[in-house]
Amino acid sequence: MPIIQIRGAVKVFGSITAVAGVDLDIDRGECFGLLGPNGAGKTSLVRMIVGVSPMSRGSIVIDGKDITREPRTIKADLGVVPQEDNLDPDLNVVENLTTFARYFDIPGGEARHRAMDNLRLFELQDRQKAKVEDLSGGMKRRLLIARALTNRPKLLVLDEPTVGLDPQTKHLVWRKLRTLKAQGTTLLLCTQNMDEASFLCDRLAVMNEGRIVALDSPSELLSKHGGSQVIEVRVRDTEKKASVLSLMSERGLQWQEMEEAIYLFQGDGQVLDEGLASELLVVNQHVPTLEDVFLKLTGRSLKEP
Amino acid sequence: MNVSYRSLRLWQRNRDVFFKLWRSEVPGFFAEPIMMLLAMGFGLGTYVALDDGERYVEFIAPGIIAAYAMFSASFECTYGSFMRMKHQKTYDSIIATPLSIDDVSAGEILWGATRSLITACVILVVVAAFGLVDSPWAVLVLPLGVLTGLMFSSIALFFTSVAPSIYSFNYYFTLFITPMFFVSGVFFPVSAFPDAMQHLTWIAPLTPVADLARTMVSGQLGEGNWWGLGIILGYTGVFFPLSLVMMKRRLLR
Numbered sequence: 001m002p003i004i005q006i007r008g009a010v011k012v013f014g015s016i017t018a019v020a021g022v023d024l025d026i027d028r029g030e031c032f033g034l035l036g037p038n039g040a041g042k043t044s045l046v047r048m049i050v051g052v053s054p055m056s057r058g059s060i061v062i063d064g065k066d067i068t069r070e071p072r073t074i075k076a077d078l079g080v081v082p083q084e085d086n087l088d089p090d091l092n093v094v095e096n097l098t099t100f101a102r103y104f105d106i107p108g109g110e111a112r113h114r115a116m117d118n119l120r121l122f123e124l125q126d127r128q129k130a131k132v133e134d135l136s137g138g139m140k141r142r143l144l145i146a147r148a149l150t151n152r153p154k155l156l157v158l159d160e161p162t163v164g165l166d167p168q169t170k171h172l173v174w175r176k177l178r179t180l181k182a183q184g185t186t187l188l189l190c191t192q193n194m195d196e197a198s199f200l201c202d203r204l205a206v207m208n209e210g211r212i213v214a215l216d217s218p219s220e221l222l223s224k225h226g227g228s229q230v231i232e233v234r235v236r237d238t239e240k241k242a243s244v245l246s247l248m249s250e251r252g253l254q255w256q257e258m259e260e261a262i263y264l265f266q267g268d269g270q271v272l273d274e275g276l277a278s279e280l281l282v283v284n285q286h287v288p289t290l291e292d293v294f295l296k297l298t299g300r301s302l303k304e305p
Numbered sequence: 306m307n308v309s310y311r312s313l314r315l316w317q318r319n320r321d322v323f324f325k326l327w328r329s330e331v332p333g334f335f336a337e338p339i340m341m342l343l344a345m346g347f348g349l350g351t352y353v354a355l356d357d358g359e360r361y362v363e364f365i366a367p368g369i370i371a372a373y374a375m376f377s378a379s380f381e382c383t384y385g386s387f388m389r390m391k392h393q394k395t396y397d398s399i400i401a402t403p404l405s406i407d408d409v410s411a412g413e414i415l416w417g418a419t420r421s422l423i424t425a426c427v428i429l430v431v432v433a434a435f436g437l438v439d440s441p442w443a444v445l446v447l448p449l450g451v452l453t454g455l456m457f458s459s460i461a462l463f464f465t466s467v468a469p470s471i472y473s474f475n476y477y478f479t480l481f482i483t484p485m486f487f488v489s490g491v492f493f494p495v496s497a498f499p500d501a502m503q504h505l506t507w508i509a510p511l512t513p514v515a516d517l518a519r520t521m522v523s524g525q526l527g528e529g530n531w532w533g534l535g536i537i538l539g540y541t542g543v544f545f546p547l548s549l550v551m552m553k554r555r556l557l558r
């Protein structure tokens with residue numbers, strides 16, 4: 001049985017529908033990535049999954065328990081790493097962890113033991129008496145992840161865990177997350193970082209405007225939506241643009257327009273015939289990346305005005 | 306309502322922080338009431354003659370216990386709670402654990418009540434050291450302090466749940482708390498007011514507290530207006546659940 005079962009989840013804020021009906025199963029022990037532009041509904045979906053935001057409609061079952069009926073028992077086995085730092089600034093580093101352990105009814109001795117283990121895991125043992133405000137951004141993020149491991153969660157939910165981190169810290173976090181996955185923890189990861197998604201995730205869901213628009217492994221997503229080559233072109237004679245675009249549609253080419261640039265997704269065996277090629281000026285061509293797929297699925301224009 | 310023993314976990318967190326940072330609390334809640342007692346009681350008081358020949362400092366001592374019990378809970382559950390909720394995002398991290406939002410709100414109110422108790426204890430000891438306590442019944446101001454704290458924490462947390470910004474509390478203190486400090490029988494008996502006004506002052510939640518504290522410190526329990534307890538419990542009975550409902554509305558999005 002999947003560890004997360006989501007059926008018809010909807011979240012409405014006034015006149016805005018943040019999540020517009022999501023069905024999703026996440027398997028035990030996998031690392032599942034949620035991709036999507038800002039405002040796509042990732043955070044709203046995740047907040048419903050971890051039980052801090054009530055669903056407008058639908059159902060979410062975690063580890064066989066309904067999130068609306070048994071939030072306490074579900075949360076006891078859940079780790080949450082928020083996007084925003086919400087460490088307790090009134091407490092020092094180690095107290096942040098031991099106080100957090102108390103929220104899970106973990107007794108004092110065991111709490112201190114786990115706190116030290118988790119601090120060592122994230123190379124923070126030398127800063128245990130430091131004030132939270134004196135930590136660097138990277139240390140705070142490591143401490144947030146260390147804190148989320150306090151209750152030894154079956155499911156760890158991370159919202160953009162490496163945003164703003166230097167490459168060293170980013171790789172440290174990635175390695176630790178891989179270790180956790182190898183130990184059987186299920187990871188649910190919201191991210192905008194395509195390297196992170198392809199490095200860590202077994203499967204990815206791309207969200208746009210509150211819905212899942214694609215769901216597959218990173219390599220399948222690439223081959224299904226990226227084609228074999230992405231060619232950025234411009235139309236030589238802008239007055240002919242409309243006729244050139246209709247010609248491209250006739251040829252069965254997939255393309256996307258962004259201001260004067262046109263991105264062609266060339267599939268296997270597809271070639272630009274001479275009639276079309278002579279109308280186009282090739283600016284750049286490259287092997288498709290996850291980022292191309294992302295932009296193709298969610299549009300190149302800014303999502304937030 | 307979804308309150309459990311886990312509200313104690315939030316209480317423990319606030320207790321730990323308080324005992325870590327208690328030095329910053331000394332001026333407001335320990336030094337100030339003592340200064341008030343000295344300046345008003347032993348200073349101004351020498352010019353004040355009460356009807357029954359009681360010394361003024363003896364009259365205001367229980368009033369000061371009542372007023373500062375009010376201030377302690379009120380500050381804790383307005384500025385304190387608001388900082389934790391809005392600026393420090395402490396609640397956000399806690400409600401992702403087995404604690405519910407109701408546990409968090411109830412824990413804040415319990416802690417506010419504890420602050421009132423601590424303040425009442427300290428001032429009672431000081432007042433006793435000045436020889437202003439006539440009866441062992443004075444220890445009853447400690448449970449009274451707890452009830453006072455529960456009431457004022459509940460009212461304060463309700464206001465916090467609707468306060469748009471931390472500056473909103475200026476209104477709370479200027480228009481609600483401070484006027485009570487002056488009209489609820491802390492510095493002069495409410496009997497000094499005209500009859501109609503006297504009835505009105507009993508609407509203020511501090512009035513029964515000051516009145517009962519005076520009864521307990523003087524030891525004349527038989528003459529006490531014990532129905533005042535009904536006012537205290539009544540306010541608590543309304544504002545405790547109301548603040549929980551409103552905090553949930555604010556935090557659960």
